[in-house]
Amino acid sequence: MQIKNHKLVGARWDKARNIYGKITPEIIVVHDTASRLEKFNAANYLRDNKRGVSVQFVVETDGTITQQVPTNRRAGHAGKSTYHGLGDVNGFSIGIEIVNPGKMTRVDDEIARAWFGQIFKIKDYKIEEITTDEHGHGLWMPYTEEQITAVLAICEACFEYYPSLMDVQPHWYISPGRKIDTNPLFPLEQIRSQILGREDPADLALGSFVDDEYSPESMTTIFTPGSSLNMRRWPSFNPNVIATIPHNAIVPILEAGEFDDRKWAKVLFGGQEGWVVAKYTTEAQDFS
Ligand SMILES: [Zn+2]
Numbered sequence: 001m002q003i004k005n006h007k008l009v010g011a012r013w014d015k016a017r018n019i020y021g022k023i024t025p026e027i028i029v030v031h032d033t034a035s036r037l038e039k040f041n042a043a044n045y046l047r048d049n050k051r052g053v054s055v056q057f058v059v060e061t062d063g064t065i066t067q068q069v070p071t072n073r074r075a076g077h078a079g080k081s082t083y084h085g086l087g088d089v090n091g092f093s094i095g096i097e098i099v100n101p102g103k104m105t106r107v108d109d110e111i112a113r114a115w116f117g118q119i120f121k122i123k124d125y126k127i128e129e130i131t132t133d134e135h136g137h138g139l140w141m142p143y144t145e146e147q148i149t150a151v152l153a154i155c156e157a158c159f160e161y162y163p164s165l166m167d168v169q170p171h172w173y174i175s176p177g178r179k180i181d182t183n184p185l186f187p188l189e190q191i192r193s194q195i196l197g198r199e200d201p202a203d204l205a206l207g208s209f210v211d212d213e214y215s216p217e218s219m220t221t222i223f224t225p226g227s228s229l230n231m232r233r234w235p236s237f238n239p240n241v242i243a244t245i246p247h248n249a250i251v252p253i254l255e256a257g258e259f260d261d262r263k264w265a266k267v268l269f270g271g272q273e274g275w276v277v278a279k280y281t282t283e284a285q286d287f288s
Pocket of ligand 1: 030031032077171179181
C-alpha cells in the first residue's frame with residue numbers, strides 16, 4: 001500500500017511481536033501514545049513488548065510513519081471496546097498511534113507535567129487547558145501539522161485500498177469511560193468529514209454566514225509585508241497549515257465566511273484550496 005508523500009520507515013513487522021490472525025478492517029481507530037516525544041520511543045515499545053500490545057501505524061511528531069503490523073492482520077491496540085454494538089474492535093480495525101504525551105496536569109502558570117513525570121513549558125508547546133465530557137479536565141498538547149497530514153494520508157490510503165472501511169473514530173469513542181485518547185485538540189470532525197466524504201463542518205457553518213465583501217471567484221492580493229501567510233486546510237488555528245503564500249501573491253477567492261468570530265477566505269494557491277485569515281487579503285484591483 002502506498003501512502004501519499006510519506007516514505008514508510010519499515011515496514012517493520014518482520015521481527016515485531018503481537019501480530020495476530022487475519023482481519024477485514026471496517027474502521028480506523030486513532031490513539032495517543034501517551035508517551036515521551038523522542039522519535040521511535042513509543043514505536044519501539046509498541047513493536048516489541050510482552051504485554052500483547054501492538055498497532056498497525058505509529059506517527060512521530062515530525063510526521064514519520066512506521067508500519068508495524070500489516071493492515072490485514074489483527075493488532076493489540078483497542079483492548080476492551082465496542083463499536084455500534086460489536087465488541088472486540090481489534091478484530092475489525094486498523095490502529096494509528098499518534099505520538100503525544102496524553103493528559104497532563106498543571107504544575108504552575110508555565111509548566112505542565114505528563115503522567116510519566118516529564119515537564120513541558122506550556123508556552124513552547126502551545127499546551128491548552130480543556131475540559132470535555134469525554135476527556136475530563138486536563139492540559140493537552142496539540143498535534144503537529146506533520147502528524148495531522150500523516151494521519152490523513154494513512155486514512156486516505158487505507159480507504160482507497162479497503163472498500164470494507166467505513167469509519168474513523170478515536171479510542172475514547174469505542175472505549176468510553178476507560179480511554180480518553182485522542183485528546184480534545186485532535187481535529188476529529190474535520191478528518192472524519194475529509195475521509196468519509198461528508199460535508200465539511202466549515203462549509204456547513206458557512207451556510208449561516210456569507211461575507212458580502214467577497215464575491216466568489218473574485219481575486220485578492222495577499223498582504224503580509226516582510227512575511228508570508230499560512231494557508232490552512234480548515235478555517236481554524238488547529239495544526240493544519242498546508243502552504244504559505246508569499247506577500248503580494250494574487251489568488252482567486254472561492255468563498256468566505258466567519259468562524260469563531262474571525263473572517264476567513266478560501267483561496268486557491270499552488271493547485272490547492274485552503275483558508276486564510278481574511279484581514280491579510282486586499283481586493284486585487286486596489287493594486288492595479
Ligand atoms: Zn488508545
